[in-house]
Amino acid sequence: MLRKAPLNLLLMLSASVAVGQSLTFQDGVNGYDSTVDTEFRAANPTDPQDEKEFVSIDEFDGGFQTQGALRFENLFGGANGIPNGVDILFAELQVFVTSNTDANAVIGFHRVLGPDLNRAQGSGVWGNDDTWFSLGGDLIPDGAGLLDGDPIFADGLEASINPDSTLPAASNTLSNRLLTINVTSSLEAWAAAGSVSASNAANLGWAINNNTGNGWDFLSAEYGTADPVAAQAFAAARSFPSFLDLRPKLTVVYAGAAGQGDIDLDGDVDLADYQILLNNMAIELNGAIDPGDPGDLDFDRDVDLADFKIFKNVFPGGAAGFARAVAVPEPAGVLLALVAVGGVVAARRR
Ligand SMILES: [Ca+2]
Numbered sequence: 001m002l003r004k005a006p007l008n009l010l011l012m013l014s015a016s017v018a019v020g021q022s023l024t025f026q027d028g029v030n031g032y033d034s035t036v037d038t039e040f041r042a043a044n045p046t047d048p049q050d051e052k053e054f055v056s057i058d059e060f061d062g063g064f065q066t067q068g069a070l071r072f073e074n075l076f077g078g079a080n081g082i083p084n085g086v087d088i089l090f091a092e093l094q095v096f097v098t099s100n101t102d103a104n105a106v107i108g109f110h111r112v113l114g115p116d117l118n119r120a121q122g123s124g125v126w127g128n129d130d131t132w133f134s135l136g137g138d139l140i141p142d143g144a145g146l147l148d149g150d151p152i153f154a155d156g157l158e159a160s161i162n163p164d165s166t167l168p169a170a171s172n173t174l175s176n177r178l179l180t181i182n183v184t185s186s187l188e189a190w191a192a193a194g195s196v197s198a199s200n201a202a203n204l205g206w207a208i209n210n211n212t213g214n215g216w217d218f219l220s221a222e223y224g225t226a227d228p229v230a231a232q233a234f235a236a237a238r239s240f241p242s243f244l245d246l247r248p249k250l251t252v253v254y255a256g257a258a259g260q261g262d263i264d265l266d267g268d269v270d271l272a273d274y275q276i277l278l279n280n281m282a283i284e285l286n287g288a289i290d291p292g293d294p295g296d297l298d299f300d301r302d303v304d305l306a307d308f309k310i311f312k313n314v315f316p317g318g319a320a321g322f323a324r325a326v327a328v329p330e331p332a333g334v335l336l337a338l339v340a341v342g343g344v345v346a347a348r349r350r
């Protein structure tokens, strides 16, 4: 709060500037409706689960496995997508978890690498109509009572062997709240592969695995469809303005050609960008904003002096270049200049 007074002086110098370095994708918000999420249940091997209002991931659910899958489509290009060719700086998935898992569980987000190569039915990329059976899930339990493998194998062909991202272990035992998963590496891969195509066929989403029998559940993109009144009451009781806030949300932060400090995306890093950072620092010292919102250069949901430090270093010429750019005459210097001018005038009068 103490920092606000001097910053407010600078605020008066600028009009608001539209900036778009951070984009969010969440069903029902800002016209976005392209989330595909479902689970593949061995207990219901031929029944699509895409209309369920939560997604469960469980290695041993009453003797049966359940694999989750999630994809945000239409991420790239078009009026509302990530511009093609930009650098992805940061990406985060946020889900509202309704059932936690074991402290030592690994909730892995395996990037899907290709159309399913071992289907029993259908063709092409996994989608809402798919089931445990259609994607080739095993139907005959082994000696331990488990169905082997998963419909989407983490074999380096159907999905990445190692997860691109995991739920932070510290979040494993938390529920009834929004939890975040850093998915920057997946977005970097999709941007690199799909930058030439608006449909971005390279983005096939994630297969989500749980290596324990303590199911991990999150609310799906359909949350609130069946009973929006009840969903709204549930959200309001937890201080969320809308039940839409509880659906899966992807936030992507990218940089224009001039890099991370080009907050207004006009191709340079200059004092106009600095002004936006200052404006937002005055009101967002302690978040909560979306990571990477204008001025949040370290993606930690605020605009503070840590972001300012980064900005100085990415300014042309670094911190010294920044100091020169913002240099204004010191009051003492102004007085000396006036004395000098007065001296010249006095000398001429003689
Ligand atoms: Ca769904």
Ligand SMILES: [Ca+2]
Residues within 6 Å of the ligand: 099, 100, 101, 214, 215, 216, 217
């Ligand atoms: Ca659980």
Ligand SMILES: [Ca+2]
Residues within 6 Å of the ligand: 261, 262, 263, 264, 265, 266, 267, 268, 269, 270, 272, 273
């Ligand atoms: Ca700029």
Ligand SMILES: [Ca+2]
Residues within 6 Å of the ligand: 295, 296, 297, 298, 299, 300, 301, 302, 303, 304, 306, 307
């Ligand atoms: Ca920050």
